[in-house]
Amino acid sequence: MSDLSSSVENSRHLWSLLKKSEKRLDSYMSQVEELIADRKKNQSFVKKLKARIREDNLAAVDSLSFISSILIKKDGSYSSRVASLARSIGEELSFDKTKINNSDIIARLHLTGMLFKDYNPEEFLFFPEKAVxxxxxxxxxxxxxxxFLELDECFDGSGPNSKKGSKVSGEIRIVRGAAFYYHLSHTGLSNRNIKIQLDRASGQSLDPNVVSALYKLLEKKDFFVDSGIKCVNIMNLKPEMKLESGIFSKKGAMLLPAGTLLDEAVIDKIKAYDKGESVIDSILVTS
Structure with missing residues (x-):
């Protein structure tokens, strides 16, 4: 009987321990569930916070971009148009989303270093450092x-820090190409002459791959769809369109300035220029 009693007592003791362990396990599981719930809550909070910070940063980027363009006496939408073209180049070259987004931001802010006034010629060379x-x-x-320190670096290594080829970040190579094209397209050059200038820059100041992407985009003629700017053939000009780039004579004299509102008389003038004083393949306009 004593052995039986002892066995029963031991069983009761083990059962008691098991119950206590079960309670502790339940308690631990409850704590784990609370921690998981807290973690999810924290992750959600952090995600929302990051999104808010990103929105604030992008809003500041847009504001600074606009101010830079205006103060440097460019069109207020200049940087955003260069950014739009930079994105198109990045997509044409199959860059990943991060690089394309970075290119967009760099393009919007690439004039920022020029906000410091009263540059002398030597100080002007350091505008990338000011941008940083x-x-x-x-x-x-x-x-x-x-x-941003690489803004003045050239593909052939002739820039201030002699960075060459792929040593210059892909984002900067894209932005340099976009800004270069935008400048050419707003000086009244025909597509043919723009291509000549791109050929000269390819492998020197510009990445040949970026130039190739620009050629493809030039054929599509849809660089500035988002901003309402389009490239049209001279025969497709219509009244109420507005010139987004000037029209120049073969000798460089301005025939019609950017911003000219088209009517039948102006369109007839442009067609007359095309036969005589100017070489016009296509024209940037807003409608």
Missing amino acids: FIVEKFSGLKNLASV
């Missing part, structure tokens, strides 16, 4: 700020 000084103040752009 401003851009690194944005909490979400600190990692991108140093890339």
Whole structure:
């Protein structure tokens, strides 16, 4: 009987321990579930916070981009148009989403370093460093700020720090190509002459791959769809369209300035220029 009693007592003791262990396990599981719930809640909060910071940064980028363009006496939408073209080049070259987004931001802010007034010729060469000084103040752009130091680097290594080829970040190579094309397209050059200038720059100041992408985009003639700008053949001009680039004579004299509103008389003038004083393949307009 004593052995039986002892066995029963031991069983009761083990059962008691099992119950206590079960309670502890339930308690631990409850704590784990609470931690998981808290983690999900925290992750959701962090995600929303990051989204808010990104929105604030992008809003600041847009504002600074507009101010830079205006103060440097360019059209207020200049940087956003260069950014739009940079995105198109990045997509044509199959860049990943991060690089394309970075190219967009760099393009919007690439004039920022010129906001410092009263540059003498030597100081002007250091505008990329000034851009870094401003851009690194944005909490979400600190990692991108140093890339602005490469704004003056050329593909052939002739830039200030002799960076060459792929040593220059892909984003900068794209932005340089976009800005170069935008400048050419707003000086009244025909597509044929733009291609000549791109050929000269290819392998020197510009990445040949970027130039190839520009050729493809030039054929599509849809660079500035988002901004309402389109490239049209001279025969497709219509009244109420507005010139987005000037029209120049073969000797470089301005025949019609950017901003000219077209009517039948002006369109007839342009067609007359095309036969005589000017070489016009297609024209940038808004309708």
